[in-house]
Amino acid sequence: MSLASQTPPAPAPARGGFLKGFALSMGVVALILAAAMGGALDDIAGAAAQARPHAPDLARLTQLPPVIQVHLYTALAALALGGVLMAVRKGRAFHRVAGWVWVALVSVTAGSTLFITSLNHGSWSFIHLFTGWTLIILPLAVLWARRREVARHRRAMMGLFYGGFAINLIIAFIPGRTMWSLFFG
Ligand code: HEM
Structure with missing residues (x-):
C-alpha cells in the first residue's frame, strides 16, 4: 500500500463560519440600531x-452638501468595484491594482463621514462606529496583504465589504434619510 493511500484526508474546511459571523453581526447591529434610535422610531x-415610490430624483443629488455627494459617489463606486473584486481571481495584477483603487475609495468614503453629522444634529451618530472600525481595519487589511497573511x-x-458596505447600504434607506427621499420621499 502506498504512503499516500495511508494518509488520512485533510479535514474539510469549516463551512458557514463566515455566514454565521455575518448573521451574528447583523443581529448586533439591529440591536444597536433599535437601542440608539429610541424616539426616532416614531419619525421613521x-x-x-x-412613502411614495418614484424614479430616483437625480436633481436632488446635486443639491446635497458636497461632502455627502463625495461620500455617496465613492461609496457606490466602492460597492460596485468591491463586488467585482469579490468575484475575480485573487492575487493577479488586476486584483492588486483594483484593490488599491478600492482602498482609496473606501478611505474617502469613511474619511468623509467625519464631516457629516446630519443625523445627530451636529454630532457624530451611532453609524460613525462603522467609520472608526473601517479606518482601523482597512490599513491592517493592506498590511496583512503585504505580509502575505492571506487568510x-x-x-x-470580506468583513469590510459585507459587514460595512452591505449594512450601510441597507440602513442608508431608513425612512427619512437621503437615499429614502431620493426614491420614496
Ligand atoms: C453604498 C453604501 C452607502 C450609501 C448608499 C451611503 C449613503 C449615505 C448618505 C446618503 C449619507 C448622508 C446622511 C443621510 O442619509 O441623510 C450617509 C452618511 C453617513 N454614512 Fe454612508 N453610505 C454608504 C456607505 C457607508 C459606509 C461604508 C460607511 C462607514 C464606513 C458609512 C458611514 C456613514 C456615516 C458615519 C454617515 C454620517 C451619518 C450622520 O449624519 O451621523 N456609509 N451615507
Missing part, C-alpha cells in the same frame, strides 16, 4: 407611512 414610522487579509476585506 411616520416617514414610512408617507487574515481575506477575512478583513
Whole structure:
C-alpha cells in the first residue's frame, strides 16, 4: 500500500463560519440600531407611512452638501468595484491594482463621514462606529496583504465589504434619510 493511500484526508474546511459571523453581526447591529434610535422610531414610522415610490430624483443629488455627494459617489463606486473584486481571481495584477483603487475609495468614503453629522444634529451618530472600525481595519487589511497573511487579509476585506458596505447600504434607506427621499420621499 502506498504512503499516500495511508494518509488520512485533510479535514474539510469549516463551512458557514463566515455566514454565521455575518448573521451574528447583523443581529448586533439591529440591536444597536433599535437601542440608539429610541424616539426616532416614531419619525421613521411616520416617514414610512408617507412613502411614495418614484424614479430616483437625480436633481436632488446635486443639491446635497458636497461632502455627502463625495461620500455617496465613492461609496457606490466602492460597492460596485468591491463586488467585482469579490468575484475575480485573487492575487493577479488586476486584483492588486483594483484593490488599491478600492482602498482609496473606501478611505474617502469613511474619511468623509467625519464631516457629516446630519443625523445627530451636529454630532457624530451611532453609524460613525462603522467609520472608526473601517479606518482601523482597512490599513491592517493592506498590511496583512503585504505580509502575505492571506487568510487574515481575506477575512478583513470580506468583513469590510459585507459587514460595512452591505449594512450601510441597507440602513442608508431608513425612512427619512437621503437615499429614502431620493426614491420614496
Ligand atoms: C453604498 C453604501 C452607502 C450609501 C448608499 C451611503 C449613503 C449615505 C448618505 C446618503 C449619507 C448622508 C446622511 C443621510 O442619509 O441623510 C450617509 C452618511 C453617513 N454614512 Fe454612508 N453610505 C454608504 C456607505 C457607508 C459606509 C461604508 C460607511 C462607514 C464606513 C458609512 C458611514 C456613514 C456615516 C458615519 C454617515 C454620517 C451619518 C450622520 O449624519 O451621523 N456609509 N451615507
